[in-house]
Amino acid sequence: MEKSVNSNKILFFGITKDITGLSELYLNLEGKSIATFKEELTLKFPKLKLLSSLNIALNHEYVPLDLIISLGDEIALIPPVSGG
Amino acid sequence: MQSLSIEEKKRYSRHIILPEVGIEGQQKLKSTSVLVVGAGGLGSPVLLYLTAAGIGHIGILDFDQVDESNLQRQILYSTNDVGKSKAKSALTHLTALNPLINFDFFEERLDNHNALDILGNFDIIVDGSDNFQTRYLINDACVILGKPWVFGSIYKFEGQVSVFNYNNGPSYRCLYPTPPLPGEMDNCSEIGVIGVLPGIIGTYQANEVVKMVLGIGQVLSGQLLVFDALNMNQYKVKFQKNSDNFELTQLVDYEVFCGTKKVINLNDSISPKDLAIIIEDNLDFQLIDVRENWEAEICKIHNSQLIPLSQLGSKIELISTTKPVVFYCHHGLRSAQAISFLKSKHNFTNLINLSSGIHGWAMEVDNGMEQY
Numbered sequence: 001m002e003k004s005v006n007s008n009k010i011l012f013f014g015i016t017k018d019i020t021g022l023s024e025l026y027l028n029l030e031g032k033s034i035a036t037f038k039e040e041l042t043l044k045f046p047k048l049k050l051l052s053s054l055n056i057a058l059n060h061e062y063v064p065l066d067l068i069i070s071l072g073d074e075i076a077l078i079p080p081v082s083g084g
Numbered sequence: 085m086q087s088l089s090i091e092e093k094k095r096y097s098r099h100i101i102l103p104e105v106g107i108e109g110q111q112k113l114k115s116t117s118v119l120v121v122g123a124g125g126l127g128s129p130v131l132l133y134l135t136a137a138g139i140g141h142i143g144i145l146d147f148d149q150v151d152e153s154n155l156q157r158q159i160l161y162s163t164n165d166v167g168k169s170k171a172k173s174a175l176t177h178l179t180a181l182n183p184l185i186n187f188d189f190f191e192e193r194l195d196n197h198n199a200l201d202i203l204g205n206f207d208i209i210v211d212g213s214d215n216f217q218t219r220y221l222i223n224d225a226c227v228i229l230g231k232p233w234v235f236g237s238i239y240k241f242e243g244q245v246s247v248f249n250y251n252n253g254p255s256y257r258c259l260y261p262t263p264p265l266p267g268e269m270d271n272c273s274e275i276g277v278i279g280v281l282p283g284i285i286g287t288y289q290a291n292e293v294v295k296m297v298l299g300i301g302q303v304l305s306g307q308l309l310v311f312d313a314l315n316m317n318q319y320k321v322k323f324q325k326n327s328d329n330f331e332l333t334q335l336v337d338y339e340v341f342c343g344t345k346k347v348i349n350l351n352d353s354i355s356p357k358d359l360a361i362i363i364e365d366n367l368d369f370q371l372i373d374v375r376e377n378w379e380a381e382i383c384k385i386h387n388s389q390l391i392p393l394s395q396l397g398s399k400i401e402l403i404s405t406t407k408p409v410v411f412y413c414h415h416g417l418r419s420a421q422a423i424s425f426l427k428s429k430h431n432f433t434n435l436i437n438l439s440s441g442i443h444g445w446a447m448e449v450d451n452g453m454e455q456y
Contacts, residue, residue: 013319078308078310080237082214
């Protein structure tokens with residue numbers, strides 16, 4: 001889907017970028033919960049399931065997984081990283 | 085607060101003329117102590133900038149030696165330092181940069197035995213470590229001691245920065261309650277990192293320290309900053325404090341917590357497959373066969389020690405009291421008797437039964453094994 005007001009921007013960080021091969025993605029997620037989004041994304045990229053510690057942010061804030069996504073909301077997948 | 089000498093006023097003049105710093109701000113920097121855990125990619129710029137900035141007391145902690153492959157990003161060291169102690173080499177370079185600083189150096193790994201003692205001597209802790217265990221250890225020690233810490237972490241072209249336990253703000257556990265499993269995330273030595281990235285992230289960390297000391301700007305407390313060096317995006321995300329994470333009163337075993345040390349659960353029994361796993365993983369335990377000699381001549385599990393049940397009472401001293409001990413026999417009955425005897429008469433608490441015996445082992449693990 002092309003970037004437009006009728007979509008949601010999804011940002012990938014850390015290893016999620018490597019797993020999906022994407023740094024960003026535009027999808028229409030209106031009406032879906034964060035949990036449903038995560039489930040659907042995992043079906044597409046099964047390796048995401050292996051991440052035991054993965055935070056999902058909505059509009060720059062961590063929110064409960066049952067929160068419903070509205071059009072225009074920005075989502076980010078942020079796993080912990082350990083290098084130094 | 086400590087006053088400034090003429091020499092210090094000259095050295096820090098570009099700070100002092102900033103209204104946000106001034107003489108008073110520079111005195112605050114001088115009166116502050118900061119410990120940097122890990123003098124590697126992140127630790128290098130942190131130490132260099134804090135030393136240059138005039139933090140009065142700086143602790144350098146690193147157990148490692150300088151390796152040639154470090155020089156691509158660990159800008160504190162030069163080629164001559166290869167093979168030398170990082171803590172000592174860092175001390176030499178930093179003293180040359182600013183002899184007015186009071187340095188402490190620790191050539192050791194931060195662990196449960198030394199963390200509270202070492203961290204306790206400093207006002208602010210900066211994380212320049214390269215593994216999850218150390219980060220959870222720093223976090224918990226800082227929560228117990230009531231000290232703020234500046235977190236930094238890198239992955240390929242990306243870095244994360246935050247400040248934890250600052251002014252009643254959230255902690256690392258509030259951001260990442262559970263560590264990833266080993267192997268889920270790799271470190272720089274395994275996957276590589278672009279050399280300037282720790283330079284950027286470490287400099288951000290040093291900047292947070294300076295802001296905290298001076299009380300200026302907005303400290304990254306309750307927020308995680310993610311920086312992407314490829315597209316130069318900077319993403320900030322807010323997270324909440326979970327007060328449960330502040331109830332802890334003692335350190336835990338971080339290798340177990342992060343899954344880097346496998347442990348044998350002292351359940352009453354173990355399945356053949358699980359036994360095969362702990363053998364494969366080279367875990368430290370004792371395997372005792374309580375069958376008779378003639379049975380062991382037919383088949384046995386590799387590396388097991390034969391103590392027939394009939395002789396067990398006279399060979400108690402051969403059974404470990406410190407590590408887990410797995411017992412087996414033909415079908416699991418005699419080994420259960422052995423365990424019950426040792427538990428009731430000799431108070432053993434470390435005994436596990438291979439409940440399906442060597443028969444189960446032959447069925448599930450070693451199909452080629454001779455059976456009887």
